[in-house]
Amino acid sequence: MRRSDRLIGMTHYILEHPLELISLPFFSSRYNAAKSSISEDLAIINRMFKKEGIGYVESVPGAAGGIRYLPQYDEDQSLEFVNSLAKRLEDPERILPGGYLFMSDILGEPITVRQLGRLFATAFAPLNIDVVMTVATKGIPLAYAVASFLNVPVVIVRRDPKVTEGSTVSINYVSGSSRKIQTMVLTKRSLKQGATVCIIDDFMKAGGTIDGMKSLLKEFDATVAAIGVLAEAEDEEDERIITDYTSLLQISNVDEKNKHIEVKKGNFFTTD
């Protein structure tokens, strides 16, 4: 097979298997090429991925070695992307009762959601995440996007204990903003004990929901390695019970009466 053909096939394969260790012999036999040719192909792919701002291909040395694709989002491109998203969200028509923001249209765009997933993966790829967790419903698309770049499964916590999926673990928690007691349920067989978890959600106010997920994860002896939220409400900062998180957007000065809102980039871009 010609190099040009191999590069196309390998690019597709690598993109579909982020963070996965792929051995050189695998590509050798798949494309019927010498290991030295495959190595050269991978060097070209690595260089071009960097140029396109979509990450890089890292060599894993040793007998059981190979390569791994680390998905990343180029800094300039990601800033541009998030700034344009912030602009779209600043539309006062998006203000919903209770200081929430209408984001369903944006979270309904698969390409946008994939870009958001790639952004979180840029931050979380080195953390050896086993599983991405979210709570139904709005965080689900985002959680899948992150998980697809981290190449790990998603587990979904439900607020509705009626779902029949066998035995469950449930906890009660106090919603930070409404101060109401709510319930969260996770099917026992959906999460192994001792997993390293990344929590993803679309919106964080005081953080009660995320705190609830953390409590639930304790029941599974899990480690919370990362918390990612698309947007945080900055006005609620004083009451926040979650401190260690990554946000892509910060929403502030929501004024329902005068129809005003400010959206700026989140701590993903300001902490280092």
Add this chain to the structure above:
Amino acid sequence: MRRSDRLIGMTHYILEHPLELISLPFFSSRYNAAKSSISEDLAIINRMFKKEGIGYVESVPGAAGGIRYLPQYDEDQSLEFVNSLAKRLEDPERILPGGYLFMSDILGEPITVRQLGRLFATAFAPLNIDVVMTVATKGIPLAYAVASFLNVPVVIVRRDPKVTEGSTVSINYVSGSSRKIQTMVLTKRSLKQGATVCIIDDFMKAGGTIDGMKSLLKEFDATVAAIGVLAEAEDEEDERIITDYTSLLQISNVDEKNKHIEVKKGNFFTTD
């Protein structure tokens, strides 16, 4: 830029923008190459995509022309994939009360879900779908996977009218299996009038939920161009109120008592 570099960049770009019309001048300026070189590149990419079984690149002639990537799933590979999925699902431990099947682990795997999305897209790509619709919660990942290959947005119908997203349209429907009256809600601004819609869900018994979505869509003057379900319960066939749908899997002879279940490939593979 060298051909090898261009092929990698173009492969990534094309894969991320299925069904989208991309002009040759776009690639020419992005990779600083003559239109004739870009044409040759696209011929190579088209040939290799076919070889890899992931679809093809079609030429759209005319002044406003260009190319479009039609994602497809090679027939042999898709049969192999669905057969292995059927085998995993035939595990009697998966039987849930009421004739349901535990599939959350499988629907939690981003790579599997993407493959399912590619399969549906193979069938639905020619239908000029504007939007993919599903009902919360379990169909959401599948709906996004289909939508990402069709390059269209997702709208999510809720069973919970408490969600505050502005004015809504709601309908009552009779759940086919439980014969209970249930409610379904869609935010008005989430769907334009007159859209061509693809309905996606994870599981269909009698089809009451999907019939409910169809009724809801009538309120938006929408056309239902396709209905895709991951698994249909064949035992319910006599009571089915939905007849025109595409299923990837058929589940039959569910015997809760004796812990037995049969899973075979759906009508996606038997009709054409």
